[in-house]
Amino acid sequence: MITKEEVLDALKGVQDPELNKNLVELGMIKGIEIAGDAVKITVALTMAGCPLKSKIKSNVEAAVRTIEGVGHIEVVLGVMTSEERARLFGRAPSEMEGVKNVKCIIAVGSGKGGVGKTTVTVNLAVALKNQGARVGILDADMHGPDIPIMLGVDERPLGSGGMLLPVEKYGIKMMSAGSLAGEGVPIIWRGPMVNKAIKEFLGHVNWGELDYLLIDLPPGTGDAAITVANSIPLNGIVMVTTPQKVALEDVRRAIGLFRAKDIKILGIVENMSFFKLPGGEDSEVVDIFGSGGGEKLARAFKLPLLGKIPIDPAIRKGGDEGRPKALEAESEAGLAFAGIAGRILSECGC
Numbered sequence: 001m002i003t004k005e006e007v008l009d010a011l012k013g014v015q016d017p018e019l020n021k022n023l024v025e026l027g028m029i030k031g032i033e034i035a036g037d038a039v040k041i042t043v044a045l046t047m048a049g050c051p052l053k054s055k056i057k058s059n060v061e062a063a064v065r066t067i068e069g070v071g072h073i074e075v076v077l078g079v080m081t082s083e084e085r086a087r088l089f090g091r092a093p094s095e096m097e098g099v100k101n102v103k104c105i106i107a108v109g110s111g112k113g114g115v116g117k118t119t120v121t122v123n124l125a126v127a128l129k130n131q132g133a134r135v136g137i138l139d140a141d142m143h144g145p146d147i148p149i150m151l152g153v154d155e156r157p158l159g160s161g162g163m164l165l166p167v168e169k170y171g172i173k174m175m176s177a178g179s180l181a182g183e184g185v186p187i188i189w190r191g192p193m194v195n196k197a198i199k200e201f202l203g204h205v206n207w208g209e210l211d212y213l214l215i216d217l218p219p220g221t222g223d224a225a226i227t228v229a230n231s232i233p234l235n236g237i238v239m240v241t242t243p244q245k246v247a248l249e250d251v252r253r254a255i256g257l258f259r260a261k262d263i264k265i266l267g268i269v270e271n272m273s274f275f276k277l278p279g280g281e282d283s284e285v286v287d288i289f290g291s292g293g294g295e296k297l298a299r300a301f302k303l304p305l306l307g308k309i310p311i312d313p314a315i316r317k318g319g320d321e322g323r324p325k326a327l328e329a330e331s332e333a334g335l336a337f338a339g340i341a342g343r344i345l346s347e348c349g350c
Ligand SMILES: Nc1ncnc2c1ncn2[C@@H]1O[C@H](COP(=O)(O)OP(=O)(O)O)[C@@H](O)[C@H]1O
Pocket: 110, 112, 113, 114, 115, 116, 117, 118, 119, 120, 146, 219, 271, 272, 309, 310, 311, 312, 313, 314, 315, 316, 317, 319, 320
């Protein structure tokens, strides 16, 4: 006779690959039903989607298979409620109220400033939207909140029922300290205030139903980036780098630090990869910042290289004018961002 205790014991041997704790300890086992030699286990994932779904399922199966006498195994995957998720991340449910209907939260990070983190965030958001996803952007770069500029947003967010509503542009929802303060107003944050603001952005901004919420992280590996990344229940981070050695070194350090905090790196985007001289399809390509850096980095860390974005004056212009180049889905930049969005959609499946 198979007992629930035996099954629970076996499941204690299955780790959540992101959180490095076992599924029982994490409260992810929602049900165990035993009928003769058949065992049915219901597992609640922290969020729908994201790459680890099938891995968790097969690990659960393998663990239960080790119990003597087990025949048929069924693993049903569900999703934690926002309360359960909030508890897991050590916060009160009210702190996650605004993101309770968000399926995947993905941060965009970098080793340092100026590599195109914000540019990648807005264009990736547009590319995900072009492929049918419901997308929002939370600007967590409190000291350089450029998202409103790059999305061409000059409206202030409105309040409703004690919650702020994100501003919507090109079908993308966005919230930024830049929009709250108004253009040109200096924002002076002290450490704890940044954390408080991020909490507000998760708890008191009504994001509604979203497939992806992209977070533009503060640059670098300082306190700001790590604290923000740690305070948000992230599904993972996309790291942006440029190909030259100094940028790669910085992103290496950043990957190490994020990994040390159990934050999953989804892959690397190499921005400003190459420059195509004007002159059509087969014009000369110049590697302004060198080449092959992104590939090497991806290989060294066993991470996917999600895509390479060319240096393109139209990307810069799109940023300055608040019209992301990816809105032109068939442009070279549009296609490059579409490729990255496609990789994320298939990896995360949100
Ligand atoms: N692929 C690119 N081609 C041309 N200009 C780019 C590209 N990526 C970023 N830029 C420009 O470089 C500058 C810095 O980019 P930004 O996204 O603000 O970087 P970060 O957020 O990492 O500080 C901006 O003026 C932006 O328009």
